[in-house]
Amino acid sequence: MQESIDGLRMKQDKANKIDQEAAEWAAKVDRALSSDEQSDLDLWLSGDIRHIGAFGRMRALALQTERVAASGPLHSSYNASPEEETTQPSRRRFLLSGGAMAASLAGMATAGWWWMKPEHILTHKGEMRQIALQDGSVVTLNTASEMKVRMTEKGRHIELISGEALFDVAPDKTRPFIVSSGDTAAMAVGTSFIVQALPGEPVKVLVREGIVEVSRKRDEGKRPYRLKANMSAVSLPAETDAISDAVLVNNISPISIDRALAWRDGQIDFQGETLQEAAREFARYSDTRILVAPGLAGEQIAGLYQTSDPIGFAKAVAESLRARTEISSGEIHITK
Structure with a gap:
């Protein structure tokens, strides 16, 4: 019985050690790796299949921590002072650096935060x-x-x-x-x-x-x-x-594949889609509707556009097609 308990304890200690190392690497990646550090990270990841999963968890935790903190009081249990609430949040402010960040992430993993x-x-x-x-x-x-x-x-x-x-x-x-x-x-x-x-x-x-x-x-x-x-x-x-x-x-x-994943960077990559198809794609990301005149709906477009800027997209396309834009509350009309 004692041997079984000792075995479980050793297994847990090993898992905790992997989480700690993964958290340290996640902290280093946040500040950008040197070429030597990148080689060391690649070697560490290839050394044990559990390293890959732990590193992925810590990176996602770091991103989620930033997102929760930056969302303010509605999404975080952190209570900011009035002075802090008027200060523009920065990525560095919410993502701790070095050992502090590593310890924080490792603690979150052990505690089993909800996104885990x-x-x-x-x-x-x-x-x-x-x-x-x-x-x-x-x-x-x-x-x-x-x-x-x-x-x-x-x-x-x-x-x-x-x-x-x-x-x-x-x-x-x-x-x-x-x-x-x-x-x-x-x-x-x-x-x-x-x-x-x-x-x-x-x-x-x-x-x-x-x-x-x-x-x-x-x-x-x-x-x-x-x-x-x-x-x-x-x-x-x-x-x-x-x-x-x-x-x-x-x-x-x-x-x-890269084009299909442009949304990860907040972008849409068009390569020959019609203007009507582009308008439908923007509707996935914004409540601002793009309405296209029938004579322009079939025009093909190309380019990389920000998902959060349907107005900028409409103006750029209208200029290239020698068309006009009319902007009203919640709607953008592209007409001849």
Whole structure:
């Protein structure tokens, strides 16, 4: 009995040590690494599979800490003085540096802060969140998205109710990582992939790294569609199955993956989309509506735009098309 207790204690001590080291690396990354430090970090990450998960958790904790503190009293238990409340918050003010930050993050991990064990998570329009899961995987949730998380001994289950998310999955062959949306499911072990489930559109899966198997409940008995890096799948609605494949699989370029993830930097990357399609995309991020005159709706556009600036986008496009913009409360009209 004592040997068993001692064994558990040693295991916990080892886990705590890994968390502490991960927190120290997270603090160093925040202030930017030298080339030698980057090499040391790469070596540390490759030394033990648990290092990757711990580091991912600490990085997500750091980002979440910044987000909570910067949100003010409504989102944080920290009570600022009147002088502090009038001061413009800075990233350095809320992210502690060096050993202080490392100790803080390690303490959060040990205490099990709420974002370490999420169950029902959502983002509002224009918001993006990064969440560290219990297993070391990290989810980046795009605007107006909602998901549920359920972790068991045999599997890791995510239900993407709506929206879009990037999943950086910690390897664990004994516990498949399954993301479902409607009747479509994407299963991975250790990989990086995107799932998009927008209202009125088919579910889409894009694979950045590793292998993902896509299946559907109504296709029970069929072999899943196996996607490798730089491949995509579109799960067509039931009414189209009679005239088309159930899931359309395509090869895509790494550049297309990068474009699809521009939202992580608060941007939208257009390359040949119509102006009407661009207006719908901006509606995912802002309540300010972009209304396009019928004669301009089919015009193709290209460029990188800020998700938070629909007015700037409309003015830039109007100028290139020799059109006009009319701005009213909550609406932007692009007309000839």
